[in-house]
Amino acid sequence: MAVDEGVAPATENGDDGPVHRLKPNAVGLLGVVFMAVATAAPITAMTGNVPFMVSSGNGVGAPASYLVAMVVLAIFSVGFTSMAKHITSTGAFYGFISYGLGRTAGLASGLLATFAYVVFEPALIGIFSTFATTTLQDQTGLDVPWWAFAVLMLAINATGTWFGVSVAEKLLVVLLATEVTVLAAMAVSVALHGGGPHGFTFAPVDPVNAFKGTSAGLGLFFAFWSWVGFESTAMYGEESRDPKRIIPKATMISVLGVGVFYVLVSWMAITGNGEAEAVRAASSANPLAMFFNPTERYVGHWAVDVMQWLMITGSLACGMAFHNCAARYLYALGREGIVPSLRHTIGRTHARHGSPHIAGLVQTAVSAVLVGAFWAAGKDPYTGTYVLLAILGTMAILVVQAVCSFAVLAYFRSHHPESRHWFRTFTAPLLGGIAMLAVVVLLVSNMGVAAGPESGSLVLKATPWLVALVAGTGVGYAQYLKRRAPERYALVGRTVLEETKER
Numbered sequence: 001m002a003v004d005e006g007v008a009p010a011t012e013n014g015d016d017g018p019v020h021r022l023k024p025n026a027v028g029l030l031g032v033v034f035m036a037v038a039t040a041a042p043i044t045a046m047t048g049n050v051p052f053m054v055s056s057g058n059g060v061g062a063p064a065s066y067l068v069a070m071v072v073l074a075i076f077s078v079g080f081t082s083m084a085k086h087i088t089s090t091g092a093f094y095g096f097i098s099y100g101l102g103r104t105a106g107l108a109s110g111l112l113a114t115f116a117y118v119v120f121e122p123a124l125i126g127i128f129s130t131f132a133t134t135t136l137q138d139q140t141g142l143d144v145p146w147w148a149f150a151v152l153m154l155a156i157n158a159t160g161t162w163f164g165v166s167v168a169e170k171l172l173v174v175l176l177a178t179e180v181t182v183l184a185a186m187a188v189s190v191a192l193h194g195g196g197p198h199g200f201t202f203a204p205v206d207p208v209n210a211f212k213g214t215s216a217g218l219g220l221f222f223a224f225w226s227w228v229g230f231e232s233t234a235m236y237g238e239e240s241r242d243p244k245r246i247i248p249k250a251t252m253i254s255v256l257g258v259g260v261f262y263v264l265v266s267w268m269a270i271t272g273n274g275e276a277e278a279v280r281a282a283s284s285a286n287p288l289a290m291f292f293n294p295t296e297r298y299v300g301h302w303a304v305d306v307m308q309w310l311m312i313t314g315s316l317a318c319g320m321a322f323h324n325c326a327a328r329y330l331y332a333l334g335r336e337g338i339v340p341s342l343r344h345t346i347g348r349t350h351a352r353h354g355s356p357h358i359a360g361l362v363q364t365a366v367s368a369v370l371v372g373a374f375w376a377a378g379k380d381p382y383t384g385t386y387v388l389l390a391i392l393g394t395m396a397i398l399v400v401q402a403v404c405s406f407a408v409l410a411y412f413r414s415h416h417p418e419s420r421h422w423f424r425t426f427t428a429p430l431l432g433g434i435a436m437l438a439v440v441v442l443l444v445s446n447m448g449v450a451a452g453p454e455s456g457s458l459v460l461k462a463t464p465w466l467v468a469l470v471a472g473t474g475v476g477y478a479q480y481l482k483r484r485a486p487e488r489y490a491l492v493g494r495t496v497l498e499e500t501k502e503r
Helices: 029-040 042-056 059-084 093-101 103-140 146-162 165-192 207-211 216-225 230-239 243-273 275-282 289-298 301-335 357-376 381-414 423-454 458-484
Strands: 011-014 017-020
Touching: 029 042, 029 165, 029 230, 029 243, 029 301, 042 059, 042 103, 042 165, 042 216, 042 243, 042 275, 042 289, 042 301, 059 093, 059 207, 059 216, 059 230, 059 243, 059 275, 059 381, 059 423, 093 103, 093 230, 093 301, 093 381, 103 146, 103 301, 103 357, 103 381, 103 458, 146 301, 146 357, 165 243, 165 289, 165 301, 207 216, 216 381, 216 423, 230 243, 230 301, 243 275, 243 289, 275 289, 289 301, 301 357, 357 381, 381 423, 381 458, 423 458
Parallel strands: none
Antiparallel strands: 011 017
16 A cells, blocks of 8 residues: 555554554654664663673673674574564564464563563653753752653653654654764764873773673673663564665664674773773762763863763653653554454554554553652662663563564574575574573573662562563463454454555
């Protein structure tokens, strides 16, 4: 069916009656890349994760951790993108795994992925509120309660999703460009000055050093954590132009582009301080000094002030991107009518904007409840809300990524013999799946240290059980549908629109 770029049809006739659809042709290659990179939040990943990796993980080998993670995720992406060339679905993992491993595994994975993205938004609201309150206090002396910024972010995210992906894309392009620019300015300045006080050091990018330090496993986990959300490229397939071409390209650009950037920035931050000095700064009462010191020395004090504000906008961009992801997963589950009442609620799209507006409002409400619950429990917005919910969501999404790799293996054993390849559809997804499982083990074994002051939290202790409960619910409900409502079971993970079916 040909669709004009400016038109957002509210419904199309699918296999099971009228189905609300997303606006087609709304975003191009760069837009999808920006949406995916925004979920990784480069400035948050760098300033939030690198100092902790240097002080408590693999020390000056932190940049090497990013190098290792980039290679592993690139291998994972080879299989992921091979699948994306044949299946386009807003549900991404949900659709891929349903086709590869069956509807039961698909529904369990779909619920897990949805759960992960749902909790990521309130996690980012926590860190956004922390950055906003501290920066405003430091630079203006104003003391604004963190919950005021939480309300602001909820409103911005809900509005962005309501008006469609093209509006969110424009906001994210501006926010992402500014945060990348200031980090790049620091890195390039250090390089142009011939390195830090001791010149260039290549120890930080020696892959061997990724496996050394106080806790190499913790450092490697934080490196992988810094990429969470890159796979969201597949969610925008139905809204992109020529998705069979754009989504694979956008995924690899996101993985490799972000990877090179992470390695360079973290390497220059350590070099700009000096190895020993970087460890001391990262272990101090103000770990952000690891980035602020070389920025002030080689760029200027003004850049430090700007960096503080961009940490706010960077976390806002990340939260907005995760809000879009969560809304699209909720929509994907709702439109298939697995629970009939959801088809005409979260499964609907806006008649004019072609956006999952109701799913977006539901996501806003859930985020507000979670943030409110953590506030009522007296949790700090950073060490409590952000850290605990980020660990919970990361565990869920890493499990889904591992399962997706094995789904690629299974899918190409019985489909599309013309696309089978010893590396792209067998070796790469096999290695990627094993590596993702290894990262899950790293997370479980280092959860307590990663949570810091919340290491004894009930939420942290319940994290593996919550992930298992969500997956188990998906398995149980899929089996219920298979026995009691086979016509609805047949729709699980099967997109219903002509241009998004498997090819």
